[in-house]
Each structure stands twice: as structure tokens, then as C-alpha cells.
Amino acid sequence: MAVLYDVFDNDRRDLDLYEAIVREVGAATVVDIGCGTGALAVRLAGQGVRVLGVDPALASLEVALGKLGAGRVEWVHGDATALHGRSIDADLAVMTGNVAQVFVDDADWALTLDAVRGCLRPQGWFVFETRRVEARDWEQWDIAPTTVELPNGNSAVVSRTVNSVDLPLVTFESCTVLDGHPLISASTLRFRDRDEIERDLIAHSLRLVEIRDAPDRPGKELVVIARQEIP
Numbered sequence: 001m002a003v004l005y006d007v008f009d010n011d012r013r014d015l016d017l018y019e020a021i022v023r024e025v026g027a028a029t030v031v032d033i034g035c036g037t038g039a040l041a042v043r044l045a046g047q048g049v050r051v052l053g054v055d056p057a058l059a060s061l062e063v064a065l066g067k068l069g070a071g072r073v074e075w076v077h078g079d080a081t082a083l084h085g086r087s088i089d090a091d092l093a094v095m096t097g098n099v100a101q102v103f104v105d106d107a108d109w110a111l112t113l114d115a116v117r118g119c120l121r122p123q124g125w126f127v128f129e130t131r132r133v134e135a136r137d138w139e140q141w142d143i144a145p146t147t148v149e150l151p152n153g154n155s156a157v158v159s160r161t162v163n164s165v166d167l168p169l170v171t172f173e174s175c176t177v178l179d180g181h182p183l184i185s186a187s188t189l190r191f192r193d194r195d196e197i198e199r200d201l202i203a204h205s206l207r208l209v210e211i212r213d214a215p216d217r218p219g220k221e222l223v224v225i226a227r228q229e230i231p
Helices: 002-008 014-025 039-045 058-065 106-119 194-203
Strands: 029-033 050-055 073-077 090-095 120-131 143-149 155-166 169-178 181-190 206-213 221-228
Touching (some): 014 039, 014 120, 029 039, 029 106, 039 050, 039 073, 050 058, 090 106, 106 120, 106 194, 106 206, 194 221
Parallel strands (some): 029 050, 029 090, 050 073, 090 120
Antiparallel strands (some): 120 221, 143 155, 155 169, 169 181, 206 221
């Protein structure tokens, strides 16, 4: 499935926001946690930013390595805890897309926030997005079987179904049929409100600075901007 991610999600206007924030805070070193196929990482590295791209999915990293400019990025196979012990002193750590919401377990989320704090320089920045629960966007997530043309001339049939809404968790299943073979992917996202986010950040010596709206999905997402507290 990793080789199809960029085909199915080729509109990456969401990354414009992160690129702008890199400029806004003057970040020279960025850690992209859950970098996936490296869309943001190679984009920033091409602008002279030092980037570490971290992802637990080896297949996604293999796709990233095939992109133009991938050699400018330091790729790390693993979750955020793989950053422990590295001398990074990042100016900024980011989690784009749904990354922050895949941590459905409190312990995993806490370990991730620990890793974020540990990779930042003093007063370094942390930016991520999370969907607004009140928008109830999952009510529009179902996709009936739809044929999608692939760059190689073949086609795939894609569909998506929300299986369970048990807030704060929403579980959905995606199916991609290639050459008659179905590829099933099940995912669960956790929704956190502003109070919970701020409480978790404070517990990990990260201060909530600002909440913004996502310009590409107005009213549907929180863009959280935090900063590491000086010990």
C-alpha cells in the first residue's frame, strides 16, 4: 500500500502550513515524526533545512528513499522513541496529517511526547494537528467503491467504511482492490480536545503557545503550536 499513498493523497496543500511555520520560527533543524513517504521531509531538505524523517513503516521509508532529494534527509526507521540518545537539538518537531491521533493509548502518547521533548533544543517548537471532535468529520469518511486510475495505466478500486464511533476513538477500514486482490487496512484515531492536549503538553514540559485553524480544512482541525519550557 505504501507505493500508492502519494497517488491517492496527491493534494498536499496541508504541508504549506508546516513550511510556513518553519520559516516563521526560523527552524534550521526539523524532526518529522511519522514522516510517511517523506513528502514534507524532502520538501524542507530541498530548501536547505536539516531534516530527520522518522517512521515505523519500512515500506513508507523505502518509497521516501526513491524520491528526488531523499539523500539530503536523515531517515530513521522506528517510532519517536528511536530518537532517544541522538544529539539533535531540533528547532522544530512536527507531526503532520493524522500522526498525532494514531496514539490511542495514553502510555504510547506519553512516550511520544517524551521523545519530542528530548529531541528539541531549549525552547524548541512542536507543531501538530488533530481533528476537531465537534466537527464530526467521520460522518463524511465513507467512500463507496470508486475506480482510481494509476500512473502506470492500471486502475484500482478504493472504498472506506467507518466501523465504529466510540469516542474518543473512531475506527475505519479502507479497502484497495488491485488486479482482483483486496488490500485491507484498518485504522483507529483518537480525538483529543484542547483541554486534554494542553494538560498532556504541560505534563511533558511543553507549553501550549497557540491553536490555529488548518487553512486547507477550515473548522475541522486544530493546529497546535507548543514550545519546550526551559527547565
